[in-house]
Amino acid sequence: MLTIEEEHLLKRELLRLEMNHESEGLDNMVNLDQLGTPFVLPNGQFADGSDYPLCSYVLRNYVVSFPLIKNAKPKFWTETTQPFIQGIASKEISSSADRDETTKRRRMGKVIKRMLLLFFVAGLGSNRKKIKNTEVSDSVEGLNLNEDETSAKSVQSTDSKNSKTSEKSEATDSISTPEVAPSSFNGTFATVLGCREITSSGIMKKTHSEYILECFHDRQSRPVYVARSWQDFVTLSKQLSQSLPGKRLPSLPLKTLKNTVLVINDKEEVVLLREPQRVLLRQYLKQLCFIPRAAQSSIFQTFLFKNPIVLSPVECNDIENRLALDKTRYLSEQEFLTLTLERERKLGKYIAEIKNQILLEDALPKLFMEMKMHQRVEDMSPLLQKFVEWCLVQLAGVLFNLFIAKDTSPELFSQVKRLHNLLPYTAMRGILKLSNPAIIFKKMTDLFMATPFGSKSLLQQMFIKLLNDDMKSQEVLIAELEQQIPEKDIIKAIELYIESDYYTRNALQQLAMDEKVDLIVEIVRTHAKSRNREVMNWYKEWNKTVHSENEDLGNKHADKYSQLKDLLKLKVRAHDKQVMQDFWAEAETMKFIREIVNLTYDVLIDIFKYANISESLGDFQKFMNDFISYVSYATSEVVLNSRQMVNDLLGVLKKHQNSIFKFINKVYARDEGFFIDLVQWMALFVEFIKRGKCDQNKLDLLGLVENSKSADPVIVKKELAELQAWLDKRRKTASESTAGLKTTDDFPVTSQFELSDLGLTAEDVDFGVAEVENENFEEFVLDPSQEVNDPVLLERLRIQKQKDIEARKAQLQPRPLMKETAKLLPAFKTMVFEVLGEAKLDPVKFINV
Template identity: 30%
Template sequence: MTELLSPIQEHYLKRELVRAQISYEVQQLSDFKSIASLGPPFVGAGGALHDGYSKLPVMTHIFNAQVQTFPFINSVNPKEFWEDKVQTFVESLAQKDLSSSADRAEETKRRRIGRKLTNLIALYLSSGLQTTTPMEKTAFVQPPAEDGVRNIDLDKIVVDLYDAHYINDIDVNVVGVRIVSERHGFLYEDHAEFMIKAQFRGAPPVYVARRYSEFRKLQTQLEKEFPGKPLPTLPSHNKSTTIMGDFDDSDSISAASEESDHENESSNRPNPIAKFFSGNKKQVSTYPREKQRITLRSYLRALLRNTQVVKSQSLLEFLFRDRLKPTLEELKDMDNRRRLDIKRIEDQIEFYKIATERARVLEVHMSEFKQDLMAPGGLQKIFSEIRTKDSVDQLSPKFQKFLEWAEIEFGGTLYNMFVADDSSPEFFSQVSRIHKLVPYTLLRAVLRVSNPMAIMKGVIDLFLAQPLGRRSLLQNILIMVLSDDIKVQEKAITELKKKVNNASIVASFEAYLDASYSVKEEIRARNSDLIMSIITSPMISQMSPEAVMEIEAWYTAWNSAVEGKHVENSDYVESFSNLTELFKLMVRKRDKDQIQNLWNEASTMGLVKTLFTIFYGPLVEVFRSAKVHEAVGDFEKFMSDLMRVVRAAEGNALSSDPNQMVQEFYELCQRHVPALYKFIHQVYVHDNGLFDEIMMWISGIMEFLRNGNGKKLDLNEVCRQGQVNAGVDIAKVQREIDSIVAWIDERREWREQQRAHKKSTSDNTQAIKEWQDALPTHGLDGSAFGLDEKDLAEVADDEESDLDDDLSDEEADIGLSAVEQERRRRARLLRRLEQQAHAPVRPEVTELPKLREFFQLALSEVLRPTVV
């Protein structure tokens, strides 16, 4: 029979139909009331059993093939757990009718999580469904791209240190430190001031000097200005001094003169690497507060990345107020510290180059390990070796080579965390303090004689116990927390009701919140502003025509204020602002009331207790048998060793051979891998088969992704059925698929351009961070697991689009007026529209959706388990 589709067209038709089917099924299950449609073990009204594969084939397959088979819950009694506990809870939750994104005028976390899960399911099915066309599966699988390690332009990275890197149109750098003496009575006291260079795009640089106490004051001001908004943490005070050989004076003065004259044309500068090494070290020099300078630079750049904070008057005054002209000595210090930055980055690059070359030596062995991993049952075979071998020395050569590669990879990660990054000194200081505070000896002694999991089980049993049918301690705590929050909201609602002073408006809001889903949907579709839709809706509004006209005048004034226009009557603006705040608080209060009621129900606590028993019980047995106290001692040794290696690396960072530094971090990991392996082996041996079940479950997913379930999906037949029964135009279907393929390639190219632009406007540490991913993976990419690389890339694009398109920034809007919140929401919407205006537009398809019903019929037969 003639094939209607090429392999490429078939691949993308399958993907589009999978997504359409998932969207349809999610819509069917959106209110949780149709859970019985998934079929057994769920039951419908009167105990009726539905055929889930015919109505909801995708979700039924996910539930039966992956959820029910997950270790821990694969041995539960289906009726007692799924029907009596889970279904009862889900149906109770459905009755609560929690608010949606449209009600809150913001995207809820539930919706974001749901979208991510939908993308994962689409990727899973697109990869796992096998079609009758052999070439469809590999039509777009491409070999992994060459590692970027060999193509990095070292000169360009170092040259970047000369040039401004703007973050939200401001470039900032802590370029130097000066020591200033102040007289206190008869004594003089020295303190450090950090020289900050800042400039707007297109403007000359500005120099200011700030003490650490001024940084602390800035942090306090920003916390008051943005209450509730997560801000970068101010690095702790660090008075350490860095020692380094001095550079040639004449060269430093020459560079200082260039800085003073603001000659920023990089094309006129000599090669920075050659210039750096041409300096002759004359003597040892000290650089006070060098580590503090680096951490404060990282802190300021983190502040600039926040689009709200960067406009703060406090931050702008901190960066540009009290300008000064650096002295010749200060310019020399700036130049030398710039040289330290160059040397630091050059050493980091050399570190990653050496680590990468060492990893390449293991390429042959890694390829063999990959073949074993990807073979049928390969994952179980690898982990069975962990179970049977007592030590690393007994492992097969291929496994040992894999561990060597992992040691290099992890060593590079540790180096980046504790040495290479601008925030590394602060992070190391925090970890070091925590390490000193942990009572390892006492903890080891306690774990030797007790089982923490059993203790926790007893504590949680205490929290979940319901004496004489009364509420448990956990219920009382959660309800008390919710009650406190509800009381705060009730107080705010009462105050706003007094300001609104209109019982009809409040009654209309309450009627909307209590309305059915269909009524809410109809109201939302009537007007762009939800409050005006409620007020003017004949279905629920209790307003007189005169009152409606007055509120429309309020809305007009409020809308003008949001758009920045002059408003004659500010009272109207305040009145409508009160309405928006009142409605928002009523929505949130109702949600919390419903959640409180849910916690009060016996079905909720019954499910919590059952889940705890299912998941926690096996872990109690594992910890009882494994020697956990020995692992605590091994961890203490590793942390002490790590602190020693990092201190040595910090002390020698600007003078040691990068090869030696690679060796230090590699040997650090090598020394402690045997202890880690011993702990994993002990846990695995005493797990009562739990790890084997987990590996089998993962292997089942991998097998489906690579080879499907043994059945073939005939998409050509789906097209024929659509053509015969629904008059689908196959030629038009082909054109629509081709246009989607072209759009995907155009969007990917556009995304790459966007990323390149972001990278070019980010700070200098961005180039170094890319080296974290530089070590070769030897083909252990998505295609090895049956995932199409372009499909993976598109999921990543969708995730990035979600971040760009996110219109809600609730934390950033805390404390702002309703007008300002709406103004920011519209600004975010406008920014998204501007971004989309330049992005390739997804082509409209009209013929493809007609195939979904026929695709569902074919899919139900492919995913339905074969009855043996």
């Protein structure tokens, strides 16, 4: 007899094995038709979905039922969607091994896999509670985060905040800048400290600005100060692009002439020249310092260290004021975060009440009904008002982080402001007010989708043009790089590899891994054998450079191999863009888009008909005017105290919150089905989880083990005990290894929802995380290489990351082999298919809006 804990562990393990099987089978969408309705088999019949019960259930109940496409005819799925998806899957798009980095597709797939696993763990219960003590089993199923898990999360959050605080505080004490030194790989550090005005001598005197740089190299005992004009930065950018062909370099930020007024002691105002530009240039230099080949180039070194200056008392005072401003900014950011979290905690009890109502009392339709009845937040129930306030606090943190807190914020704000000023709001409102928006939408759709005389549509031409522009920039980089590589047969070998099919590329990648050599070496061995020895020598020199403590990248053989690595990556990306260009040119693509537009046309027409788009556009213009004024005031004129910044930003959001609800109300009040369908669809997820908590979706796991003819129950019980011991050890080491990791988000959005609210225990989540971790350990090791494009530095980071992964593997020990438990999978799959077949959700039965 299995204990309750062992039974739940068995359920999680079998769901894990089944999810792995289904994700592998559907990896390239070849078996899409096996999911069953609405996809069709080659013989015209529909599969029952028994081979992929979990994914088939998601497809039938959550994808097909989505409000915008739920009325689609069978031909939409069989003749349009299915060929479209399988067409995408058949494209020879590069993999992570080709790009030498983890692709977004791979990362997204892992996230979806984890979410589905936890979803079914929460939604599928067992019939054990019917024959055992209900209170005991309920306590196990509804268990909240245990003390170890809670403390681990607390330690992780605290350490993360402490690490950020220590980094910033240490930096602000230095004269350089509150930014951490960009790179420890090349020993070069540069930042922009201040700005001064210089008047030229002569009859025609002209005044221009010069930025004061602090530059440091680890071979020097003290920093060097230099002055550089904007034109000097422009020249640097051009010269680096010419001297490093094929290298992706950061773009020089846009020029801005804005100044900042600093208020000292609440009385004296000091004008800081070109302060927003200084911050952007500081970020630009930081990015250059992180690219070893650029940082160590003679051009960059000359820019940094030629013609040093001695700072005058006025310049020193200016730098001190700017450093004080940097420190004030940072302290304001921290206090802003503290104040928003404080407001969020005060609203926590209301959020807890809302989540309980949604998950336990079917309150979701009631909340949406209030939006249908009221146009103003002030007229809604106190509970919903608090929820709206909580959302505004979250939104305020995001906006502050994007447009004020970061070094790149001035450039982003400048782009948004420029776009806002260019939009002809008055003309657009007049057109929308005097004409029928539905007719305009129909005409615009026809304009973009029409294919006169069989030619490409305007929409196709737009996307193809964008891709073509990207391809041209890639081709320029490739051409510049190929000029540096006289061995044309090696270039041809790389092209042959890229143009080969998926299975050929995968075989070469696997061969390179087995022989523990780089992919380039294996490509040359296969397609350019005469160059094998030469390239191998380059590879050895490149390896020496990678593993050498000497940061000098001047070895010509190592540079040769680095160029080949750059060329492979550029050609792979160019090939992907060509594939996507061909994809947009295909008739199946436009057919799918046209069908989607047709399905959503009626819904969009209702929105245009009832929402008074012209008035809503005017409301949006007013919000943007107020928001731009707030950001300009907060960043350019005076330094506000944090509490005032929080109150002012929330004031801007609250001032315009009723405009959003007025728009929703106008559409929802006259809605003939879309909003109701949308609420019903959202409630499907909640209902499935609630059924799992109430054991309506029952799995007979005890019967599965006892009646199995292939698996020995004693060995299964032993394997479960070994797995539980491994999970306990994994939880401990996971909390230790992730406690010190820094998050890239300075303002993380916290959640008031707990795992137990979704029918998940801490053990359930640990199990799902362990499954992701067990695949390759990548998510649990910090990856600093996302923005790095130098081959040598990338290889160093990859080697270090691999060492960290291996160390973690050794720390965690291998996952126990569940050979006997896996023998239960066929019978378990049949059971899950039957249970999910009975768990079909009908929204009409449990929701009435």
